[in-house]
Amino acid sequence: MAKPDSKSDSKSDDLSSKFSHRDPSHPDFWSERFEQDFMPWDTGGVPQALQQYVARSKPATTLIPGCGSGHEVALLSEAGWDVTAIDFSSAAVDAARKVLGKWSERVLQADFFTYQPQQPLGLIYERAFLCALPPAKRAAIVSRWAELLPAGATLAGFFFFDDAPKGPPFGISRAELERLLHADFELAGEQEVTDSIAVFAGRERWMEWRRRA
Numbered sequence: 001m002a003k004p005d006s007k008s009d010s011k012s013d014d015l016s017s018k019f020s021h022r023d024p025s026h027p028d029f030w031s032e033r034f035e036q037d038f039m040p041w042d043t044g045g046v047p048q049a050l051q052q053y054v055a056r057s058k059p060a061t062t063l064i065p066g067c068g069s070g071h072e073v074a075l076l077s078e079a080g081w082d083v084t085a086i087d088f089s090s091a092a093v094d095a096a097r098k099v100l101g102k103w104s105e106r107v108l109q110a111d112f113f114t115y116q117p118q119q120p121l122g123l124i125y126e127r128a129f130l131c132a133l134p135p136a137k138r139a140a141i142v143s144r145w146a147e148l149l150p151a152g153a154t155l156a157g158f159f160f161f162d163d164a165p166k167g168p169p170f171g172i173s174r175a176e177l178e179r180l181l182h183a184d185f186e187l188a189g190e191q192e193v194t195d196s197i198a199v200f201a202g203r204e205r206w207m208e209w210r211r212r213a
């Protein structure tokens with residue numbers, strides 16, 4: 001799962017003994033990995049499908065849950081979008097603020113499950129957040145997406161399809177994703193991803209889900 005500059009080449013870092021935190025539901029799990037510069041999920045930039053989405057869409061008030069290094073914040077901000085990125089790991093927030101420079105105030109340390117936006121949201125951008133948490137958290141994530149987005153708003157981003165039992169990343173089947181989202185969201189668009197990093201290559205799709213009324 002590693003990118004070339006990562007310090008491990010294992011698919012799941014839980015196979016490595018160098019980390020003491022094993023529960024990805026806890027911020028320390030992620031802080032330890034950011035502090036040791038182990039971020040094999042990090043693209044180091046903005047995926048093409050998001051760039052294309054921003055180019056063809058009207059600016060929307062956007063939330064990025066579990067933003068990590070938050071490269072996307074600069075693209076959205078420079079395109080005039082009102083974006084807030086949150087992460088519950090202090091080390092992730094530090095990493096994002098280093099990456100983002102003048103846009104760093106748009107990154108907050110906050111837990112997705114309790115964060116309250118200041119403005120009604122038009123978009124939640126998803127990348128490597130759903131697959132970062134254990135499958136038992138999926139229903140809660142979907143419920144929170146539905147709570148945070150008003151009717152007509154969009155959940156858009158990258159969804160990782162895989163059936164490997166271990167993670168992160170925890171892949172999901174398309175059938176399970178559709179089952180979880182069906183009550184509150186309808187699929188409004190999707191496309192192949194052609195610039196995936198190795199860990200996700202061939203197993204992720206860009207999807208746009210519209211919040212039902």
Ligand SMILES: C[S@@+](CC[C@H](N)C(=O)[O-])C[C@H]1O[C@@H](n2cnc3c(N)ncnc32)[C@H](O)[C@@H]1O
Pocket residue numbers: 024025027030031041042043065066067068069070086087088089092110111112113127128129132133
């Ligand atoms: C695999 S990383 C992905 C980071 C980023 N989205 C990316 O694409 O590079 C998952 C991130 O989600 C964050 N995270 C996990 N659970 C969270 C929660 N409940 N609230 C906020 N952030 C959370 C972690 O701290 C970590 O930075």
